[in-house]
Amino acid sequence: MSSIDQVAEVEAIVARARAAQAAFEADGSQQAYDRAAQAVAWAIMEPSRNRLLAELAVETTGLGNVPDKVTKNHRKTLGLMRDIQHAKTHGIVSNERATGITEIARPIGVIGAVVPSTNPGATPANNIINALKCGNSIVVSPSPKGVPTCEALIKFIHVEFDKLGINRDLVQMIPGRGSKEKTQRLLEVSDLIVVTGSQNNVRRAYTSGTPALAVGAGNVAVIVDETANLADAAQKIETSKTFDNATSCSSENSVVVVDEIYDAFVAEMAKSGGALIRDESKVISNLWVKGHLNPKAIAQDADKMIAALGLTDEVPADTSYIAVESKGIGEDHPLSGEKLSRVLTVYRAEDFNDAVRITREIELFQGAGHSVGLHSQVEERALTLARLIPTSRVIVNQAHTFATGGAFTNGMPFSLSMGCGAWGGNSIDTNLHWRHFMQTVKIVREIPANEPALEDIFGDYWMEAGQ
Structure with a gap:
């Protein structure tokens, strides 16, 4: 496939994701977002699927071991679901009388996620759950060795989606073994990029022109x-x-x-x-x-x-x-x-x-x-x-x-993605979590004036330094 065809393929996938996300948001509710996230969580946590994904990951990447990947797939997903269980990601999420500000949750749109071969099941599942919890669609770009595991994961997700009538286009992946051209185009046409793994991909994410959540190296x-x-x-x-x-x-x-x-x-x-x-x-x-x-x-x-x-x-x-x-x-x-x-x-x-x-x-x-x-x-x-x-x-x-x-x-x-702050060249210094996948609209109302006198601000300074 020529580079032009590869780019066109990515653009077509993102276009489907964008259409699916628009419908997901238009008909959205907290229950709908929560159900989609639960479907993905069960797709990876159901014991027989979990073991198959773990075995496939070790077999195709040559990295890690099956028992620990089974544990990781289960515990990382269960912990994430605990964290997001009561999180408000649809409609009014805060209403402060003192400030006169009401915040309304809004999705970001299409998330582009680049994931590593070290965690080809747990990392994409984590990103997908966070994206859907906040009303987004997501397109995953796995590392070449991680493709078989990611394909199997998304197949299981789509089986769960079909039970609930959820649009499969909300969760897609770049097919085949991937390429720099495909990944680069995904970085450029998504609404938000999440990158875990190669520091080359991290640098490309931050220079793509798209808002990016990319994490630094560990040591x-x-x-x-x-x-x-x-x-x-x-x-x-x-x-x-x-x-x-x-x-x-x-x-x-x-x-x-x-x-x-x-x-x-x-x-x-x-x-x-x-x-x-x-x-x-x-x-x-x-x-x-x-x-x-x-x-x-x-x-x-x-x-x-x-x-x-x-x-x-x-x-x-x-x-x-x-x-x-x-x-x-x-x-x-x-x-x-x-x-x-x-x-x-x-x-x-x-x-x-x-x-x-x-x-x-x-x-x-x-x-x-x-x-x-x-x-x-x-x-x-x-x-x-x-x-x-x-x-x-x-x-x-x-x-x-x-x-x-x-x-x-x-x-x-x-x-599975730890932000490293400015020390590590990252935009976040926290663990990547659901709040990073949501934005808010602020309704701002007038409140009684709260203007301080100069003495309130500078009184102690004047006492020490003079006016």
Whole structure:
């Protein structure tokens, strides 16, 4: 298919989506929006479909593992549905007498969503649910390896739509293996773009001329200080690091350990399946091949990853991840960046202040704005990280992968896309959630005058500086 034909194909899909959205909005109600969102949620959460999508994702992308993808598809969707269950997204959503302002919810229109191969089921489902909850239509552009999973997901969605008489054109995808031309045109003709994954796609989204919600790269560093519950911290890091074979942008990539408890924490890591390698050259030479991450190690089960790194005879048989000692940070030290594998870099810090310095350097090198973690019993230390680290989230005493994107044990919105603020070159610093898919009209009424006297505003200033 020529580039002209590819562009025409995308334009035809978006045109159908636009017509479907107009009708969806014209006949819209909160119940209609909610039912459409529920249909999508059940399409991915129904157990047999969930497992099929998880198996298909692992088979076609070669990333992650089936049990964890089943868990992710279920829990991420269930959490999202909890978050949006009572959200008002149709009609009057607020009416303030004091300000005289009434807000009416309105859809944005056609959402264009570019989704990664790491989560080819959960991420598009998340975006689709949010879009429909707010009265939009959506067109998904999956990564080439994610196409089969996305096709299956949308097929299941359409089966649910047919039960309720919902227009299938509300949820579509760019067919085939995709191309830069197709994706670029989707970015240009949608009303809002949501991009998760490749930073090249993120940059294209922000320069497309269309309003964009695109998120930054992860490279999580976690501090373990001398007051931490070491066994608890080690167990949570292992559970988080190994989940879905470290495909998540919220997976720990480095742990910065205070010297006072370094040896004790290494021992706890070993009990939890973390094998320490002190010679980083052994890992670097096999984790990167010709300057790129080794596909035989990326997002693989522990035994396959360990074999790819040539460490089978050097670590215990029950090893679930590799911990590698390092001191370097930056371009010449690849272990300080995101590794998308069961490899965790370990830094030794003199004290907590030194740990903050190391963590800051790591985040400034890669992953700025995303998130950092802290295992500590000193509450003020979280505030220190919030003031000194370029990050949008400080996750305290939790398994980072689960906590960052929303958990049933914290208040973060359930999401698979984490905004990284200006630090990460993003327009948002929150988890992507339903409110980003809605806009409002403001009816503004006159109210009694509320004009302050100059003294009310400048009185304290004049006392200090004079008039």
